[in-house]
Structures are given as C-alpha cells and as structure tokens.
Amino acid sequence: MQAVDDAGLFSNVIERQQAPALQRILIAISGAALVALIVFLATLGINPTGGVPAVGAVVVMLTSMAGVVVLRRGRFRLAVLIASAGLVGAVFFVTVVYGYPAATPFLLVTLVPVILTGLLVETSRLIAVSAASGLIPALIWLLKPAMTPFVAAVQPPGDLTVVAVALFLLVLFVVTTIIALFGPVLRQSLAAALVRERELDQLRASLETTVQQRTAELQEALRIVEQREAQLRQTLADLRASQEAVRELSAPVLPVLPGVLVAPLVGAIDAGRAEVFVTNVLHAIERERAHHVIFDITGVPLVDTHVARVILQAADAARLLGAQVVVVSIRPEVAQTVVGLGVALERMRTFANLQQAISALRAALPAGVHQQSASAGVDA
Numbered sequence: 579m580q581a582v583d584d585a586g587l588f589s590n591v592i593e594r595q596q597a598p599a600l601q602r603i604l605i606a607i608s609g610a611a612l613v614a615l616i617v618f619l620a621t622l623g624i625n626p627t628g629g630v631p632a633v634g635a636v637v638v639m640l641t642s643m644a645g646v647v648v649l650r651r652g653r654f655r656l657a658v659l660i661a662s663a664g665l666v667g668a669v670f671f672v673t674v675v676y677g678y679p680a681a682t683p684f685l686l687v688t689l690v691p692v693i694l695t696g697l698l699v700e701t702s703r704l705i706a707v708s709a710a711s712g713l714i715p716a717l718i719w720l721l722k723p724a725m726t727p728f729v730a731a732v733q734p735p736g737d738l739t740v741v742a743v744a745l746f747l748l749v750l751f752v753v754t755t756i757i758a759l760f761g762p763v764l765r766q767s768l769a770a771a772l773v774r775e776r777e778l779d780q781l782r783a784s785l786e787t788t789v790q791q792r793t794a795e796l797q798e799a800l801r802i803v804e805q806r807e808a809q810l811r812q813t814l815a816d817l818r819a820s821q822e823a824v825r826e827l828s829a830p831v832l833p834v835l836p837g838v839l840v841a842p843l844v845g846a847i848d849a850g851r852a853e854v855f856v857t858n859v860l861h862a863i864e865r866e867r868a869h870h871v872i873f874d875i876t877g878v879p880l881v882d883t884h885v886a887r888v889i890l891q892a893a894d895a896a897r898l899l900g901a902q903v904v905v906v907s908i909r910p911e912v913a914q915t916v917v918g919l920g921v922a923l924e925r926m927r928t929f930a931n932l933q934q935a936i937s938a939l940r941a942a943l944p945a946g947v948h949q950q951s952a953s954a955g956v957d958a
Contacts, residue, residue: 592767593654599759600654604645604661606755607690610748611638617744630675631684631741634668641665659703662691666710673714683742686749688714693753697760829855831862837869838939839901840932841892843885844877852888859892863901871896872935873926876907881915893926904928906935 615635622628641664649657669688673681688711695707829851831841841859845851859871873889875881893903906929908916929935 590654595767596760597649597654600657601646601649602759603694603752603756604642604649604657607661607665607752608639608642608646610752611635611642614744614748615639617741621740621744631672634672634684637668637671638664641667655703658695662695662707665691665694666707666714669711670714670717674717680738683738683745685714686745690749690752690756693756697756829858831858831871833862833866833868834872834936835940835943837867837943838872838936839863839866839868839870840872840874842874842877845879847878847885847888852884852891855888856892856895860895860899863896863899868901870904870939871901872904872906872932872939874906874932875912876932878912881912886916889926902927904935904939906930906932 612635615632618628618631618635622631642661644664645657645661648660665687669684672684675681676684691707692704692711696704829841829843831839834840839859839862841855841862843855847855862868863871871892873892875885875889878885889903889905896903904927908928908930927935929938
C-alpha cells in the first residue's frame with residue numbers, strides 16, 4: 579500500500595488520489611472471482627461443465643492481481659485496462675463456450691469493466707471496453723455453428739439459478755465497492771475544484787481591484803504630469819517673455835534733446851541683441867522724429883567685426899530715416915581694434931564721451947529749440 583500512496587509514482591494528482599481506492603477495488607474483484615470459482619465448482623462440479631466458468635474466474639483473479647502489481651509500479655491506467663480486459667475476456671470465453679441460453683447470466687459481469695473504465699480512465703477507453711462487451715452477444719451467434727460440438731460436451735444443466743444469483747450478488751458487490759470507494763474521491767475532487775474556483779474568483783476580484791487601483795494611480799500620475807507639463811509650458815512662455823523684456827531693456831533708446839536720442843550698447847552683442855538694437859533705434863527715430871542718434875559703446879567690452887558691422891548697419895538704416903549717427907566713448911584699445919580690423923567709421927561723427935556729444939549737438943540746435951531745451955532742463 580505504501581508504494582501506491584507514494585506521491586512520486588504518479589504525475590497526475592487525480593490518479594494519485596484514486597490509486598488506493600483502485601487497489602482495493604482490484605482486490606475486491608479478485609476476491610469476488612475466488613468466491614465465484616468456489617460457487618462454480620460446488621454447483622457445477624469438477625468437470626468440463628464447471629471447468630469453463632472456473633477458468634474464467636481464474637483469469638479474472640490473475641488479471642486483477644496483475645493490475646495490483648502494475649498499479650504498485652505507478653501505471654494507473656494500465657492497471658485498469660488489464661483488469662477490464664481480464665473481465666471482458668473471461669465473459670467472452672464462458673459465453674462462447676456455453677452459448678445461449680446458459681451464457682446469459684454471465685453477461686451481467688460485463689457491467690463491471692464498463693463502470694471501472696468509465697470512472698477511472700478517459701472516454702476513448704470506455705468506448706472501447708463498452709464496444710467489446712457489446713460485441714460478445716453477437717460473437718456468440720457468429721461462433722455458435724463452430725462451437726456446437728464443444729458446447730454439447732460442456733453444456734451445463736438446465737437450472738443455473740444458483741449461478742445466476744451468485745453472479746448477480748458478486749457483480750452487485752463489486753459495483754457497490756467501486757461506487758463506495760470512488761464516490762468520496764470524486765466528492766473530494768469536486769470540493770477541491772470548488773475551493774479552487776472560489777480562490778480563483780477571489781484572485782480574479784483581487785486582480786480586478788489591483789488593476790483598478792493601478793489604473794487610478796496611472797491616471798493620477800498622468801494628470802500630475804499633464805499639470806507639470808502645463809506649468810512647464812507656462813514657465814517657458816514666461817521665460818521667453820522675460821528674455822524678450824530683458825532683450826528690450828538691454829538695448830534702450832532714450833531721448834536726451836529734442837530730436838536727439840542716446841542708444842547705449844552694454845555687454846556682448848550677439849545676433850539677437852543686434853537685431854533688437856537696430857529695431858529699437860529705428861522705431862525710436864520714427865517715433866521721436868529724431869535727426870541725431872548717439873551710440874554710446876562705453877559698456878561694450880570688445881569691439882570686433884561683428885559689433886562694428888552692427889554699428890554700421892544701424893547707422894545706414896538711421897540715415898535712410900533722415901538721422902545721423904554719432905559714436906562716443908571709443909576707448910584707445912577699441913580704436914586700435916577698429917583700425918586693425920579695417921572698419922571704416924569715418925562716415926559717423928565721434929566724440930570722446932557722451933557729454934561732449936550732447937554739448938555739440940545742443941549747440942547745433944536752432945535758438946528756439948535750444949531755449950525750449952534749456953527751459954525743459956530748468957523745469958526738470
């Protein structure tokens with residue numbers, strides 16, 4: 579029994595659970611065959627007539643015990659098939675030899691292999707065993723002419739009531755044993771299946787809850803990301819606006835006298851600042867109707883070809899609007915750099931500082947404008 583219960587013998591969990599019950603059933607079939615053997619010999623005598631069913635009983639005992647041996651080696655289905663084949667073969671042998679109507683009580687035994695295979699193995703084996711059992715009556719009719727001489731020699735007496743009752747009781751005992759042993763196993767399997775189904779339902783519900791939670795968390799994370807993205811876009815927009823404002827403030831154009839503007843250049847001049855500088859100068863000339871613009875380059879640390887080109891471009895554009903450009907605060911090193919670069923600034927007036935330029939331009943103003951400028955300075 580230990581070999582049957584060893585979990586290592588059966589890879590199928592259901593077969594492992596059914597193996598102990600199957601062993602008891604095979605032992606019960608072997609015991610029933612032994613009882614039938616005794617009944618046959620006691621009722622029909624020790625002669626050819628009683629020897630035919632006795633041989634069948636011996637075959638059933640041997641195949642049932644062979645099934646037990648195979649089962650102990652872990653071959654569950656093979657054990658069932660051996661026992662079923664022994665039952666079907668024994669019934670076939672007895673019924674063919676006895677013929678009708680003497681063989682009729684033995685046909686009841688074919689129910690045992692059908693029930694056994696139906697409960698323990700797959701449908702294809704059940705169909706095969708059922709078909710073999712169902713063919714026995716037909717084979718009796720087909721083989722009856724050939725078996726007539728032998729049947730006459732072993733024909734049993736007319737009254738087989740004892741044999742029929744014994745076979746009925748033995749088959750009833752075996753069928754009851756099969757159902758009694760496999761009923762609890764099947765109920766346990768069903769209960770285990772229901773428990774697993776409930777566990778799966780709980781797991782499914784838990785997974786659905788987890789998925790919903792994860793979905794909600796992902797949606798919340800997505801909402802936060804969208805908010806941050808919107809904030810980032812707003813920050814970038816504010817930064818661009820600030821950069822534009824700084825760029826505008828980095829190139830201011832201020833009126834100092836009627837018709838005179840001052841445009842100080844501070845820091846490094848890149849392409850963006852150069853464009854803003856020229857644009858601011860031209861707009862201020864148009865707005866103030868200026869005729870002079872003073873470029874103060876005191877705050878420019880380095881005057882290179884690019885800065886000189888910006889100054890010349892602004893000067894040319896200002897002249898097109900009717901204004902003259904004055905450059906002030908050219909330091910000695912800047913003057914050397916301009917000369918070394920070969921930049922021609924002779925088209926523009928230059929002064930040492932902003933004060934000299936303003937004084938010179940004020941002196942050039944008409945008298946009325948000069949007095950108006952002076953009174954504006956007093957009011958201020």
